[in-house]
Amino acid sequence: MQLSEISNQGFRNLSPNAVSFGEGVTLITGENAQGKTNLLEAAALVCGQRSFRGASSAAMARDGERFSIAASLKGRLGKEQVTIAWSRETGREFSRSGKPAGFREVSELAPAVFLAPEHGELLTGSPAGRRRFLDRLVLGVRPAAGDDVSRYGTALSERNALLARARRSTAAAPGELEAWTEELALSGAAVRRHRRAALAEWERDFELLAKQAGPEYASIRAVCSAADDSVEALRRELSRLAALESRRGHTLAGPHRDDLVWTRNGRPLAMQASAGEVARTVALIKLAEWSAVARRAGEPPLFAADDFDAHLAQGWVDDFLDALPAEAAVLLTTAAPPARWAARAAAVLEVRGGFVSEPLALRAVEA
DSSP states (O other), X not given: OEEEEEEEESBTTOOSXXXXXXXXXXXXXXXXTSSHHHHHHHHHHHTTOOOTTOOOHHHHBTTSSEEEEEEEEEEXXXXXXXXXXXXXXXXXXXXXXXXXXXXXXXXXXXXXXXXXXXXXXXXHSOHHHHHHHHHHHHHHHOGGGHXXXXXXXXXXXXHHHHHHHHHTTXXXXXXXXXXXXXXXXXXXXXXXXXXXHHHHHHHHHHHHHHHHHOHHHHTEEEEESOSOOSHXXXXXXXXXXXXXXXXXXXXXXXXXXXXXXXXXXXXXXXXXXXXXXXXXXXXXXXXXXXXXXXXXXXXXXXEEEXXXXXXXXXXXXXXXXXXXXXXXXXXXXXXXXXXXXXXXXXXXXXXXXXXXXXXXXXXXXXX
């Protein structure tokens, strides 16, 4: 999928002027706090994803009230126009060629993988970040699983509401909690199976990339914390924790509590990896995600990396650039002088104060 053009109204500090992208690698340069990351964040949103910085919609709106982002895409189904609009009154709304669309439809239409410094949380952060990675991977390689993910979200919300009411001594309809508990067990077990299958699909590519990166990466493994993804196992968990859930007023078992465990040689990876190793491992994770999504999508997804060369030795950056998917449209941001990496790019954009230049001639950049 190629992102041909993107424009916005009221998104962070970005100018409303349309930004055009070519094929191959586009290098996006500029000093810090000029809007490079904002541009990639806008691309993520219009591809049906959340902010990779974990920002709320209100925080991304320049006035805190509303924004819109429009993009021209070119993929295996031809050319498409996709828009995301958000306001406090209506929330998030997508459209495709002027007609309303859902985020899952847009995600499938615009496959994309984003890498940012914030993704270090995959190894060193809270389980919530790893669950988000798993669920994004599920939607990327098993789109039909979105129905089970939605079912689970509804069951969890309804069950939590009932538990909270019971904690306040507010009576629920007879059998209502039992019904939602069963729905949670059925849909939750399905979500766990989808996660495990998606991780196995991703693992094929990660193991190859990790082996090529060296022995210190070849022994890295990722395992879902839920060892048993059967309905019966989740029913047992819920039964065992029922009394504690009643006291606390929310659900304590299920995919929303699971984790992804990273190890190297059988030991927790976060306890032994250096900052550089974390950054390189996360890059391998995302490159493997790109390959897995590409197989399912039947076309090369967009690949975008924010501050791709930050805090890494030049040799590691060279290896990363060599590993970039050759057939994909790639967006890379850097605070380094354009000439440093210009030879690797098909086009160079410069961002200053939210304004994006026309593509710079590479010969002028290299001069």
